Amino acid sequence: QVQLVESGGGLVQAGGSLRLSCAASGSMFSIDAVGWYRQAPGKQREFVAYINAGGTTKYAESVKDRFTISRDNTKNTVYLQMNKLKPEDTAVYYCLASPGGSWGQGTQVTVSS
Numbered sequence: 001q002v003q004l005v006e007s008g009g010g011l012v013q014a015g016g017s018l019r020l021s022c023a024a025s026g027s028m029f030s031i032d033a034v035g036w037y038r039q040a041p042g043k044q045r046e047f048v049a050y051i052n053a054g055g056t057t058k059y060a061e062s063v064k065d066r067f068t069i070s071r072d073n074t075k076n077t078v079y080l081q082m083n084k085l086k087p088e089d090t091a092v093y094y095c096l097a098s099p100g101g102s103w104g105q106g107t108q109v110t111v112s113s
Contacts, residue, residue: 002026004095009107017083022095024076033098034078038091085111
């Protein structure tokens with residue numbers, strides 16, 4: 001089973017940018033889709049973005065036009081480029097493979113006002 005590991009989080013001011021990475025331990029050809037999710041303190045985990053093997057993408061309304069998900073199969077990595085960050089984007093961000101993925105440790109994103 002391919003494992004995914006998130007990285008790239010940090011502290012950034014409102015309006016800034018970060019790029020998160022989701023690296024697979026093996027080939028991503030067995031993974032149909034990868035989704036990014038986030039969980040803010042005291043809130044439920046929520047969907048952020050998704051990309052499938054064909055390159056089709058979907059976004060939550062709250063991040064559309066600010067976040068971009070992409071996939072580099074040569075590096076076995078999925079990226080989440082986050083621009084125009086807002087304090088409400090503060091959360092732990094997770095990536096999840098489909099089908100059959102499991103949750104990792106996530107990466108913390110903190111946006112200061």
